[in-house]
Amino acid sequence: MLASLAIRDVVLIERLDLSFGPGLTVLTGETGAGKSILLDSLGLACGMRAEAGMVRLGQSQCSVAAGFLPPEGHPAFSLLADQEIEPEEMLVLRRVVQADGRSRAFVNDQPVAVALLRRLAATLVEVQGQHDQVGLADPATHAGLLDAFGGLEPRRQAVATAWRAWRDAERALTEARAAIAAAQRDEEFLRHAVEELSALAPEEGEEEELSRERQRLQQGERRNETIATAMSELQPRDRRRGGPGDALRGAARALERLPAPNEEAQPILTHLAIAQDALAEAETLLERLLQEGGPDPRRLEQLEDRLFGLRAAGRKHGVPVVELPALLASLKERLGALDAGTGRVAALEATAKAARAAYLAAGQALSEARREAAGRLEAALAKELPPLKLDRARFVVEVAAREESGWAADGLDRVTFLVSTNPGQAPGRLEKIASGGELSRLMLALKVVLARGSPVPTLIFDEVDAGIGGATAAAVGDRLARVAERLQVLVVTHSPQVAARGAQQLRVAKRLKGERAATLVEPLDKRERREEIARMLAGERVTDAARAAADSLLTGGLL
Structure with a gap:
């Protein structure tokens, strides 16, 4: 229910803090005192359009905060969870409007989009005014109201479930048909690509493994070339150019020809002998390395052919080499879908046909139940209308079959509330036939009948008693009190008969505060x-x- 309303600097209201209790609360006061400002303020907190003119003269901004106490399991909590807003015992919707018309919205002091305020408010409060009976005048709401009255929510849910199953089946069928059509257009390409890639047979991670092996083989080739170069320096093929061994031996022979005694040459000869031994050992080691062999040149050639072939295929199909196996699988799947497509489509067609039949059966059961509930709703409304000075009115619930293109999750029917306010007049849409006062009283009569199933815990009526008095006004007050037994009801009224039925009465008055008029609201004892x-x-x-x-x-x- 609506527990509190805090208003700051809205038009004629400087500061106002109101508390509301359950049951029926009546707001009274002379015409022009500012009762409409209260409703406009509440509408602001509920996400209605903000205007710069709502800011009190001389102030930079105005604000309104509406505190609600939703019952356990109320839809508002699901909306809060979707927005990751921590629920609290009191749900506070707040709106701040700047003097230039810009506004900000808050839920429990967390900034939110204004659209969220509207969505939350739609689950918490419903305002019925002389020209603002959106819920009743909008035919989109009529099926839900009828289903609530008839207790048809389980049937309605079954229809919605069957509808989703049918839609899913039709979507799968459409996608399968589109896939086959696309595959047929590309059949020649698909078969060639699958044949080509299957022959290539790319494997997961193959490119990386081939690159590593190629690098290893290339390094092996460079090793052998380096060893061969070193050996050629020690053992040149051109015998006319002696190698270092020949040079060492020649130097030793030259020293040995020195005349005796040649003691000074002996150390040199010793070192030359050591050098010859070391050189011979180096040659032996190099020959051993060469004899051990290196990479097979044919293996490197085969590896490079494979690697370049994979990369060429990747470029041709516009994918990295690593994705070639997945591409082949996808192309095979598309080709397989083409080959097996007829059977799959036939199976999906059967599934869609069965889903349509299930939806149709559930929809027809709901339609039958709606027609029965429509008769009961008309009878219930017929009892409520005469005391509300609508004795000549005839309320009709039209349950009309839609064309198949209009079938939806809420069923096969278009439910419309119609009314005739004069004998001989054909029933028509509510907002075109009923006046503002008549429409307000019709709304009240409906709320009396539908109060048990109302998802909105707070109802606000703005001058539902306009243009009536006496026994009719008393009947309006009686029905407001009956609705208030189940829901919180706030009513703006000029009727003493209605005011007397309130559990709480607030008087709205305009007073001079300095040189300015100000709207005040006083709870009455x-x-x-x-x-x-x-x-x-x-x-x-x-x-x-x-x-x-x-x-x-x-x-x-x-x-």
């Missing part, structure tokens, strides 16, 4: 209520007779 209702009965001059009449209304008497 028992004595003040008596005076206010007497004023509503008598006008400016409250008489003892008016007070006695007020006492009669407050104690449940009739005027």
Whole structure:
């Protein structure tokens, strides 16, 4: 329910904090006192359009905060969870409007989009005004209202489930047909590509492995070339150019020809001998390395042919080499879908046909139940209308079959509430036939009948008693009180008969504050209520007779 409303600097309201309880709360006051400002303020907190003109003159901004206490399991909690907003005991919708018309929205002090305020508010409060019965005037809501009255939610859910299953089956069938059509257009390419890639047979991770082996083989080739170069320096093929061994031996022979004694040459000869031995050892080691062999040149050639072939295929198909195995699998799947497509489509067609039949059966069962519930709703409304000065009105619930193109998750029907307010008049859409006051009372009658299944815990009626009085106004008050037994109801009224039925009464008044007018709202105690209702009965001059009449209304008497 709506628990509180805090208003700051909205038009004529400087500061106002209101608390609301369950049951029926009535707001009374003279015309022009500012009752509409209260509703506009609440609408602002509920995400309605913000205008710069709502900011009180001389102020930079205005704000409104509406505090709600949703019952356990209320849809508002799901919306909060979707937005990752931590739920609290009180749900506070707040709106701040700058003097230039820009606004900000908050839920439990967390900034949110205005659209979220509207979505939350739609689950929490419903305003019915002389020109604002959106819920009743919008035919899109009529099927839901009828289903709520008839207790048809399980059937409606079964239809929605069957609808989704049918849609899913049709979507799968459409996709399969499109895939086959595309495959048929590309059949020649597919078969050639599959044949080519199958012959190539790319494997997962093959390119990386081939690259590593290629690098190893290339390094082996460079090793052998280096060893061969070193050996050629030690053992040149050109015998005319002696190698280092020949040079060492020649030097030794030359020294040995020195005349005796040649003691000074002996150390040199020793070193030359050592050098010859070391050189011979180096030659032996190099020959051994060469004899051990290196990479097979044919293996490197084969490896490079494979690697370049994979890369050429990748370029041809516009994918990295690593994706070639997946591409081959995909092309095979498409080709397989083409080959097996007829059988798959036939199976999906059968599934879609069965799903359509299941949806149709569930929809027809709901349609039959709706027609039965429509008769009961018409009968229930017929009992409520005469006391509301709508005795000549005829309320009709039209359950009309849609064309197949119009079938939807809510069933096969188009449910429309129609009304005729005069004998001989053909029933028509509510907003075109009923006046503002008639439409408000029709809404009230519907709420009386549908209160048990209402998903919205708070209802607000703006002057539902406009243009009526006496017994009709008393009937309106009685029905408001009946609805308030199950839902929280707030009503703006000029009728003493309606005001007297309230569990709580707030008086809206305009006072001069300095040189400015200001709107004030005062909760009334028992004595003040008596005076206010007497004023509503008598006008400016409250008489003892008016007070006695007020006492009669407050104690449940009739005027």
